[in-house]
Amino acid sequence: MKDLLSVCDIQGEVEYILELAEKIKHGEIEDKPLEGKTLAMIFQKSSTRTRVSFDVGMYQLGGRGIFLSSQDLQMGRGEPISDTAKVLSRFVDGIMIRATKHRDVEELSKYATVPVISGLTDLEHPCQALADVLTIKEHFGDLKGRKLTFVGDGNNVCNSLLLIAPMLEMDMAVACPKNYIPNKEILKKAKKIAEKNNCEIIVTSDKQEALKDTDIVYTDVWVSMGDEKEELQRKKDFMPYQVNNELMNLANSNAIFMHCLPAIRGEEVTSDVIDGSQSVVFDQAENRLHAQKAILYYYLK
Ligand code: CP
Ligand code: NVA
Numbered sequence: 001m002k003d004l005l006s007v008c009d010i011q012g013e014v015e016y017i018l019e020l021a022e023k024i025k026h027g028e029i030e031d032k033p034l035e036g037k038t039l040a041m042i043f044q045k046s047s048t049r050t051r052v053s054f055d056v057g058m059y060q061l062g063g064r065g066i067f068l069s070s071q072d073l074q075m076g077r078g079e080p081i082s083d084t085a086k087v088l089s090r091f092v093d094g095i096m097i098r099a100t101k102h103r104d105v106e107e108l109s110k111y112a113t114v115p116v117i118s119g120l121t122d123l124e125h126p127c128q129a130l131a132d133v134l135t136i137k138e139h140f141g142d143l144k145g146r147k148l149t150f151v152g153d154g155n156n157v158c159n160s161l162l163l164i165a166p167m168l169e170m171d172m173a174v175a176c177p178k179n180y181i182p183n184k185e186i187l188k189k190a191k192k193i194a195e196k197n198n199c200e201i202i203v204t205s206d207k208q209e210a211l212k213d214t215d216i217v218y219t220d221v222w223v224s225m226g227d228e229k230e231e232l233q234r235k236k237d238f239m240p241y242q243v244n245n246e247l248m249n250l251a252n253s254n255a256i257f258m259h260c261l262p263a264i265r266g267e268e269v270t271s272d273v274i275d276g277s278q279s280v281v282f283d284q285a286e287n288r289l290h291a292q293k294a295i296l297y298y299y300l301k
Helices: 014-025 049-060 081-091 102-111 126-140 156-167 184-196 207-211 228-241 281-300
Strands: 038-043 064-069 094-098 116-118 147-151 171-175 201-204 216-219 256-259
Touching: 014 126, 014 281, 038 049, 038 081, 049 064, 049 281, 081 094, 081 102, 094 102, 094 281, 102 116, 116 126, 116 281, 126 156, 126 256, 126 281, 147 156, 147 207, 156 171, 156 184, 156 201, 171 184, 171 207, 184 201, 201 207, 256 281
Parallel strands: 038 064, 038 094, 094 116, 147 171, 147 216, 171 201, 216 256
Antiparallel strands: none
C-alpha cells in the first residue's frame, strides 16, 4: 500500500489512521518522527488549506515540504510525468500532488518509487474526507449509524465522502440535480461497501428525502476548479439546493453544517448557516492539519 489516490486505498485502515490523527492532535506521539524526510508538493491548481496544512504538517513532524507549482516545473513545459516521477523519487521521500486529471496522478504513482498522496483531483479528495470524518467523530463522539447528507454537486469531495462514510458504517445521502450525480464507478464501489457494512447510500433529487434524520449537512461550491465554463448554467441548476435555514430545518435539530471550503456565501450556502451556530467549518479546516499529519506519519515513517 504505497499511495493514497483514493479513499479505497485506505479501506480497512481508516479507523487506525483516525486514531493516529487524534493521538497526533493531542501530542501523544514521539518528537520529530519524520526528521530528515522531504515531501515534494506539486500543485496544478490553487490551494490554501491543502498547501499550508501539508507544509506545516511536515515541519511539525520534523521534516520539510517543498512547494512546486506545476507551471514552474519542467512538467509544465511538457516533460513527461513518468520522468518527473522517477527523478523526484531520487530526491524526496514522498510526493503530494493536486492535479486537474486523476489519470495524471495515476501515471505519477505508476512511475514513482516513493509514496504518492493526492491533494485533490477531478475525481476525489481523500485527505479532505479523512479530516471530515475526524471532525464528525470529535463532534458526536461516534460515527457508526450517523447520517451524512451531501447537498449540491456530486463532485470530487462528494465522491470521497461516498467511499469513506460506508467504511465507517455511516449512512449517506446525496441530494443533487439529476445532471450532477456522483461518478458511477465510485457509487458502485460505495454501495458495495455499504451493503457489506449494513448501511445505506441514496442519491436523489428530493431534498426532503435526503435530509430526513440527517446528522450532518455538507455542501461544496457549485463551480469547482475546472468547471468555470459552465458557471452560468450551474448557478441556475443548483439554486434550489442552496443550504439555507429552510434547508437546514429539514435535518435533525442538532445537525451540524460542514463545507470543505473555500465557500461562496450567497451561492451554495447562506451566511447565516455557514457563520451560524450549527457550522463546524473552521474546526473541519483545522483538522486538515491533524488528519494529514497522520497520513504523512503513516505513509512516510
Ligand atoms: N478544502 C481544500 O482542499 O481547500 P484548498 O483548495 O484551499 O486546499
Ligand atoms: N470541489 C472543489 C473542492 C475545492 C477544495 C474543487 O474541486 O474545486
